Each structure stands twice: as C-alpha cells, then as structure tokens.
Amino acid sequence: MSALPFLIGDRWVIGSGEPIRSINPADGSLNAEVSTAGAAEVDAAVNVAAKAQRERAWRVMRPHERARLLYRVAELITAGAEDLARRQMRENGKVIAECRAQVASAAAVFRYYAGLCETLGSEVTPSRGPYWSMTVYEPAGVVAAITPWNSPLTMEAQKLAPALAAGNAVVLKPSEVTPTVGLELGRLCLEAGFPPGIVNVLAGTGAETGMPLVRHCGVRMVAFTGGTSAGRAIALAAAERLVPVVLELGGKSPHIVFADANIERAIGSIIDGIFVSTGQSCVAGSRLFVEKPVFDKVLSRLVERTRGLKVGMPDSADSMIGPLATFPHRERVERHVAAARDDGGELIVGGTRPDAPELARGAFYQPTIVVGLSNRARACQEEIFGPILCVLPFENEADLIAQANDTVYGLACGIWTPDYQKAWRVARAIEAGTVWINTYKQLSISTPFGGFKESGIGREKGVGGMRLYQLAKSIYWGLGGPLPETAP
C-alpha cells in the first residue's frame, strides 16, 4: 500500500517523515498508511499559507463571498456524510450513529460561522473627545490548528470554520491516530473554492510535525485541542514566540446527584455522560457524586443499566459502546483500572475486556464502575479517557463543593436537583467552564466552550469563537477640536 499524501496549497505531497499507520481499532486492520510532514514540509506549508493569506484575492474578499465558501463546505460535508462518518468510525472506533451525528454537527459549524462572517461587523466606539473612533477586526494571519483523535470531525470544523471566517489561512495538523478525516476536510475546502494555500493539512506526530509547526516563525496563532501535558508544552513554545494560544484540554468532570433529584432521568444522563464514545470525551462525567440518602438506590440502578449496555462493533446499529481508539490506549486504561484496585477501589461492574469472541481482535473494554475510592485516589484525579466511572458519596453541599473542586481540571459539571436555588448556588461555586443543570452534554455552537484551571485557556464557539482568530485594531479620526488636558 503506498502512503497517502497530505495537502500543501493545491498540491498533494509525500513528505520526508516516517509514514504513519492508521489502524482500525475494531479489528486491528490497516486503514491506510499516511505520509508525514517533517520540518521541511512544515516550513513549506507555513510559507504557502502566509503568502495565500496576504494575496489580494483573499485579503479583500468580501465577507459574503467568504461566507459562500463556508456554506459550500457545509454542503460538501453533507453530500459526503456517509464517507466522512465511516472514515472517522474506522479511525477512532466511535459507533456509526455518533459519527453520523458529528458529521451533521461539523456541517452546522460551517453554516454558523458563514452566518457570523456575513453579519459580524466593526464597532463605532463612544467618543470622549474631539475625535471619532472605531474598532475593526483583522485576521491573525497563519493559524496552526492541532487536533485530537476523539472527535476529529467536530474539533477540526470548530477550528477551521471560525479561523477562515475571520480571514486567516490555516495549517491543520490532525492527530496521527485519525489523519484521514482532516485530509478529507482539507480536500473539501479546496473543492469548495477556498484559494489554494488558505487551508493546508499536514499529517504527522506531535513531536515531528506539531512542535515544528508551533515553533515556526510564520505562525501567528495556535489553536490546540488535546491533553493537558501537550497543551502545556505548546503554551510554553508559543510563549517564547509571544503568539496567542487557545487551549482546549482535559477534564475530570463531576456529575452530581442530590437526594431530591429525578433519579430515573439522572441515570440516563450519567450513563451517556460517561459511557458514550467509550468514555473518550473531554466532558465525560467521570466522577459521580451522589448524596448519601440516595447513594445505594442510584448505584443499584446504575449497575443494572450498565450491565445492559451493548459493547459491539461500531458499524452495528445496536452497539452502544465501540472499542477504545487504539490498542496502546486500552493498555493505558487498564493501568488506570489496576491503580484504582491498588488504591482500594471495588470494581462492581466491568473492569475487564469483553469475552465475546467476535470482539477479540479489537481494542474493546467493558464499561466499568468503581466505588470505595476517596476523591484523592489516582482514578479520581487523573483523566482516564475511558469507560470508567468512579462513584463517590457526599454529605452536604459544602462537602460536595470541596470534593468536586478538588481537581486540577475544570471543564464541565452536571447537577441534578429540582431546587433551582441550590442548583444556582452549586453552579456558581463549581470551578468549570460549562455547568449543566438537569441535563448533561448538551452542546451548542452558539454557546462559549472552554475550561477553567488546567482544562484550558480561551473559549471556542459562539461570536467569541470567531473573534479569537482576529486582532482588534482601534482607529481614531481627529475632528480638529482642542485635545482634553488629561486622557479620559
């Protein structure tokens, strides 16, 4: 099998790096070999992007024309929906229904930023002297976008669409686990009519391709989604060059059930919150806090429902849980489970690979529930990124808030109670970028998303998600009157 090329300008290029192998985690088969970019191709891609970004054709393109291109990408994504969904499924093992939903969501992201691109304007700012002033927004320049494997369709759309709407050129470096989704999105952008060089896609690892990209002197901004340790390395490299970063990082989100909650509704959301995507979701509700009077009741319902979850091949319509995304990742998850056991945790469901013979060749793992740990235990502090739910009791609101906030992360939180005053108090006290009350994992492209603490810096989505990729420039027009004695 010859290695697939990647995209620089309008050329499909074979790079100087070691090819990567995209493996289907459902059965261990080879999806594709993909050529990777070394330092020379990173340099070429950034130079091509910088040139294209400065070209008149792109620089003066009117917002409604840029919007038309973004709408066209949305149409092409929709037209190629099944191919994109299956591509992602083969690369990261997500069940097909979720992959299809993510294709629809990626198209919606392009439409949202197309709309915003047409309607978001400059601002006249209030005059405080003999001048007239306005603020205009200019593109940052070349944006390096680096993405993870767990939801490449949506993560890549969430970076490409606003960065392009804002007038930038993008060099996208998708995860080495899921390279072909990003390559296909790049191809669709070219087909939609973006000028060559405005969207470039480099395949490769973080060390060989990602870091040289972040360090390249032509990159004016870095948008990263991934783990906290890679995010920290990228922030340090960006700090040396003083370029802005937006970082969407890991989580260890608390999901909270008060004794007065509608337990049946909560159970469904708790299960989805941790086990959908086989737990490989940044907002997974991986620490479940249950108020003591209902602890046993909630636990027994959870155990019953979890035992009924079907682990199966991702292309089967009745599978609820597919494989983990890679075989090495399954080994990491297993090490976390062993640590939970060593720390005194009791595994009351799961804790092993499934024994069904038809799943033996894949990276499958059973949905697992652990009790008996303290919130300080490793399994409650480290992001496992697998189908592992730790269930912990709490005494009262103060005890809950102390435990829930006792983590380096701060991405999301779920609260179940009909008492709106209590829900409000707890929502305000929890250190997290997103709080759900009597729901979980509802996400909207128009609502800002991001993390507190080590879960990230900056907010994607919404109007601010486009402003992220722009630089505000304030322009004053003197009106000729006397200047005030002190600056107001």
Ligand code: NAD
């Ligand atoms: P990862 O950090 O290992 O890799 C993410 C991307 O960064 C990949 O493209 C990788 O090649 C690249 N990379 C890694 N090290 C790098 C370096 N030093 N320099 C430049 N690039 C580098 O993460 P992953 O395993 O692909 O994804 C899982 C992680 O992503 C989890 O921690 C999850 O919580 C997080 N995530 C966060 C969000 C969010 O919105 N907050 C969304 C999805 C996933």
